[in-house]
């Protein structure tokens with residue numbers, strides 16, 4: 001076992017866990033935030049995407065202990081008030097959410113994309129989401145939601 | 154497993170000497186364990202907070218790229234995209250934004266995969282790996298570093314601290330191209346990097362080509378400089394480069410491609426990389442990565 005502090009969405013959580021535990025399982029089972037999803041558990045699908053110091057990371061394949069004392073942001077952390085963040089609202093409005101399983105990961109990748117490229121081209125949007133799979137929407141409406149967010153920001 | 158986070162290079166070297174294995178981004182190490190390809194070592198030391206290994210420093214001797222520089226940094230750094238373009242071409246193809254954000258150059262090199270994307274570019278750019286241990290530092294040629302699939306000649310107490318490359322000659326360019334079946338989250342089916350330096354009259358002064366995923370390690374195509382020197386870049390030369398690359402390859406057949414297909418396509422990749430490198434040597438700007446700029450790769 002190893003003990004460390006994990007900062008998630010601005011709150012510090014004391015963690016005692018095996019050092020081989022992945023960040024995803026610690027966020028879900030120990031911190032208790034279940035918005036971040038486990039799809040493939042294999043670094044392929046992006047459902048587990050979180051931000052580490054603002055940059056996207058596949059939490060299923062990242063050691064939780066390695067994230068100690070850094071800033072982890074999950075889907076629960078991107079709303080600042082009781083209102084949805086613009087990208088969340090636009091995903092709903094554009095029909096970018098069907099079963100919703102990929103949505104938290106999509107939104108985290110989109111958030112990182114918009115932070116580094118405030119006005120992305122279609123190609124940049126595709127590259128920005130290239131680590132996220134969606135089996136429902138066909139992606140077009142997710143791209144629309146991102147473009148709409150650019151316009152409304 | 155015991156786990157520690159190193160805050161200085163000396164601490165990391167101590168940990169290695171005491172039997173720990175380093176983890177940088179973990180995109181090979183952690184993912185490999187989760188795939189069941191390997192298991193966690195008894196001791197692991199995280200090296201990703203060693204800020205002194207995260208910079209790209211230019212000097213009169215060339216460039217020194219810290220081993221913790223990420224693919225995301227490499228694909229956008231002006232010195233790399235401009236003068237060591239083949240590396241940027243390669244880094245821009247790695248995984249997804251998340252993979253490129255945590256995956257490091259040192260991890261790519263030390264993982265020793267024959268399909269690693271930065272390997273062939275580093276080889277044509279004349280890179281050496283700087284390996285440090287408590288006993289001191291040594292520079293190792295890449296041809297001596299990679300000894301087989303997933304194997305390097307580095308001792309377990311040696312940490313790769315940087316990749317060093319000489320100054321680029323005048324009128325030179327480099328490029329990396331890979332065959333891929335999809336545009337992201339892909340591993341090279343085959344890949345080729347080329348470096349070309351031109352004389353003032355436009356003929357070739359010097360050239361080199363290296364290949365990925367067609368042998369147990371990244372390999373250089375021997376005799377390429379002799380084959381190309383003094384000639385102009387034309388269809389015949391490109392065809393000769395393709396044949397030399399194909400002849401040099403000793404590919405395997407697997408789920409992804411047959412040996413015959415790999416041998417043929419690595420020639421095609423070599424010729425395209427050579428052409429792009431030569432065009433860059435004339436000052437033509439070809440976007441990073443070449444795969445996207447000139448439409449190589451997945452059928453579109």
Ligand SMILES: Cc1cc2nc3c(=O)[nH]c(=O)nc-3n(C[C@H](O)[C@H](O)[C@H](O)COP(=O)(O)OP(=O)(O)OC[C@H]3O[C@@H](n4cnc5c(N)ncnc54)[C@H](O)[C@@H]3O)c2cc1C
Nearest residue numbers: 177178179180181182247248256257259260261269270313
């Ligand atoms: C989804 C996905 C897609 C990928 N796509 C590509 C791709 O397209 N092309 C490609 O080439 N690779 C790809 N990779 C592989 C991987 O991302 C790269 O090889 C990356 O550069 C590894 O860096 P890392 O810092 O994550 O290495 P780690 O996993 O931390 O380390 C890899 C190995 O090197 C050792 N090591 C790390 N740093 C050092 C050091 N400084 N000194 C000594 N030993 C060291 C570790 O002990 C380990 O054995 C992909 C991986 C994933 C998960």
Ligand code: FES
Nearest residue numbers: 039040041046060
């Ligand atoms: S669960 Fe992490 S990438 Fe699929």
Ligand code: FES
Nearest residue numbers: 098099134135136
């Ligand atoms: S909405 Fe179902 S996987 Fe994307």
